[in-house]
Amino acid sequence: MVAVTPETGTSSTADARSGDLADQLRASFDAAVAAEERVEPRDWMPDEYRASLVRQMAQHAHSEIIGMQPEANWITRAPSLRRKAILMAKVQDEAGHGLYLYSAAETLGTSRDELLDKLHSGKQKYSSIFNYPTLTWADVGAIGWLVDGAAITNQVPICRCSYGPYARAMVRICKEESFHQRQGYELLLALSRGTEAQHAMAQDAVDRWWWPSLMMFGPPDDESAHSAQSMAWRIKRHSNDELRQRFVDIAVPQAESLGLTLPDPDIKWNEERGHHDFGAIDWAEFWDVLKGNGPCNEQRINQRRTAHEEGAWVRDAASAYAEKHTSTGREVQA
Amino acid sequence: MSSTGTESTTATAAVLALGDDALILSHRLGEWAGHAPVLEEEVALANIALDLLGQARILLSMAGDEDELAFLREERSFRNLQLVEQPNGDFAHTIARQLYFSLYQHELYGELAAGSGPFAPLAAKAVKETAYHRDHAEQWTLRLGDGTEESRSRMRAALDALWKFTGEMFQPVEGLDVDPAALETRWLAALGSVLDRAGLALPEGPRTGAWAAGAGRQGLHTEPFGRLLAEMQHLHRSHPGASW
Numbered sequence: 041m042v043a044v045t046p047e048t049g050t051s052s053t054a055d056a057r058s059g060d061l062a063d064q065l066r067a068s069f070d071a072a073v074a075a076e077e078r079v080e081p082r083d084w085m086p087d088e089y090r091a092s093l094v095r096q097m098a099q100h101a102h103s104e105i106i107g108m109q110p111e112a113n114w115i116t117r118a119p120s121l122r123r124k125a126i127l128m129a130k131v132q133d134e135a136g137h138g139l140y141l142y143s144a145a146e147t148l149g150t151s152r153d154e155l156l157d158k159l160h161s162g163k164q165k166y167s168s169i170f171n172y173p174t175l176t177w178a179d180v181g182a183i184g185w186l187v188d189g190a191a192i193t194n195q196v197p198i199c200r201c202s203y204g205p206y207a208r209a210m211v212r213i214c215k216e217e218s219f220h221q222r223q224g225y226e227l228l229l230a231l232s233r234g235t236e237a238q239h240a241m242a243q244d245a246v247d248r249w250w251w252p253s254l255m256m257f258g259p260p261d262d263e264s265a266h267s268a269q270s271m272a273w274r275i276k277r278h279s280n281d282e283l284r285q286r287f288v289d290i291a292v293p294q295a296e297s298l299g300l301t302l303p304d305p306d307i308k309w310n311e312e313r314g315h316h317d318f319g320a321i322d323w324a325e326f327w328d329v330l331k332g333n334g335p336c337n338e339q340r341i342n343q344r345r346t347a348h349e350e351g352a353w354v355r356d357a358a359s360a361y362a363e364k365h366t367s368t369g370r371e372v373q374a
Numbered sequence: 375m376s377s378t379g380t381e382s383t384t385a386t387a388a389v390l391a392l393g394d395d396a397l398i399l400s401h402r403l404g405e406w407a408g409h410a411p412v413l414e415e416e417v418a419l420a421n422i423a424l425d426l427l428g429q430a431r432i433l434l435s436m437a438g439d440e441d442e443l444a445f446l447r448e449e450r451s452f453r454n455l456q457l458v459e460q461p462n463g464d465f466a467h468t469i470a471r472q473l474y475f476s477l478y479q480h481e482l483y484g485e486l487a488a489g490s491g492p493f494a495p496l497a498a499k500a501v502k503e504t505a506y507h508r509d510h511a512e513q514w515t516l517r518l519g520d521g522t523e524e525s526r527s528r529m530r531a532a533l534d535a536l537w538k539f540t541g542e543m544f545q546p547v548e549g550l551d552v553d554p555a556a557l558e559t560r561w562l563a564a565l566g567s568v569l570d571r572a573g574l575a576l577p578e579g580p581r582t583g584a585w586a587a588g589a590g591r592q593g594l595h596t597e598p599f600g601r602l603l604a605e606m607q608h609l610h611r612s613h614p615g616a617s618w
Contacts, residue, residue, distance in 0.1 A: 125428065138413055356521065
């Protein structure tokens with residue numbers, strides 16, 4: 041909990057800036073954050089801290105929602121009933137994570153509708169990884185193993201994020217993500233140890249998902265716009281490159297035990313660094329996908345918009361019903 | 375059902391009827407993932423789909439290997455109701471299908487759970503799920519029926535369009551120890567009550583007879599079903615003998 045809460049209970053930086061109070065609030069905020077105290081919704085916080093969190097949490101929530109699409113693409117074609125059940129449960133979890141994160145973002149004074157509008161209009165982003173297509177069943181496994189694996193590496197430190205509601209959301213989300221990741225690994229293992237065709241399918245998926253997964257950690261440290269401030273505010277705990285390295289170090293032995301190779305001839309254990317060296321990432325591709333030119337950007341956002349627009353009459357009906365039944369008191373609203 | 379030989383044969387027809395209903399409706403609901411009108415419905419529809427898939431797996435395993443039965447039978451061997459194979463349509467269409475089916479399934483499993491037949495243990499568990507599914511369908515029927523002009527007309531159209539598929543639910547199934555006529559009476563009463571509260575009337579028109587649809591239990595399906603199976607079975611069939 042941050043020590044200073046102004047009388048108004050919410051931040052009013054314009055007023056605060058006018059006097060010593062501003063400096064005092066800011067100093068206590070910085071001190072509290074530095075002391076690893078948790079910031080809670082009613083605490084004073086700098087406007088930029090609030091804006092930065094809204095941006096990151098919204099992008100995180102959007103990624104869960106858009107991330108349903110590449111996997112849901114295979115629900116109707118899952119090759120066994122057990123795998124179908126696992127996949128359905130996973131996609132359902134993702135919708136739940138999205139809801140959870142939107143709620144956490146709402147504690148900062150925004151609303152889910154507002155955030156969804158920004159997603160639909162392209163004003164807010166989602167993880168670039170979901171702009172890649174799922175072309176075979178093995179992609180479902182590769183997403184679980186690599187994409188969820190990268191997400192977990194990114195997200196576990198957020199469980200100690202300075203903003204309380206975000207940190208608490210992540211504790212819960214990370215538990216489920218770890219479970220998904222194990223399932224993805226296990227799916228790939230079954231394919232890798234299966235028929236020749238299944239093994240080839242698994243290898244092909246890993247070949248296509250490896251580099252995009254490394255890009256999930258964001259641009260290199262010297263090109264990352266928000267990193268320094270996010271780290272000072274304890275929103276972020278480690279740099280993009282640190283987390284990427286951590287992920288590579290975890291993934292390399294896992295690939296070996298899967299009996300699959302990673303599509304990077306430069307991967308090699310570096311005794312001196314105590315880490316794996318790895319090849320150069322194609323940053324031109326990364327920026328291009330981020331700009332909207334990835335293989336599925338258009339498709340993903342169109343599906344989201346269409347679902348939202350075609351669902352408008354359903355949401356209107358629910359509102360109209362709620363209105364009628366609360367104003368007349370004919371029936372208690374559920 | 376005294377001799378073991380007949381028991382397994384008669385049970386199989388009923389197992390496939392109930393198992394295929396759950397399997398195929400689950401598949402249709404799975405198609406909604408990523409397309410629902412609101413995030414809460416992404417969760418709810420997937421949840422119902424998962425419950426149904428769970429039921430299907432238990433039921434099909436009573437008759438053999440669940441994957442063989444799901445992925446290697448052809449269209450004419452499936453015993454599901456034509457109702458559950460109908461395409462999703464708009465949200466009202468999905469809700470109308472869900473309302474008709476979950477009211478039926480809830481009544482049916484309630485009765486089976488109370489009995490001592492081979493389905494009693496499964497039904498005792500499933501009836502809790504079907505109560506939840508029924509509630510979901512009812513709540514949406516109220517909201518769509520008593521929401522806006524548009525939602526009311528869509529809901530009415532959906533109820534009308536699927537009405538002809540409901541008679542089939544009350545054909546006797548070999549090995550299913552229930553009284554179809556009594557089931558139908560209870561179903562109509564429950565449905566009438568929901569529709570009444572939603573400001574909607576029971577659809578008119580035939581539900582039974584040679585002119586009405588409804589022979590899924592005999593393996594005669596509607597055209598969209600073949601396409602559903604093609605999608606569902608394609609990958610499994612492409613790798614004969616593989617395990618996943």
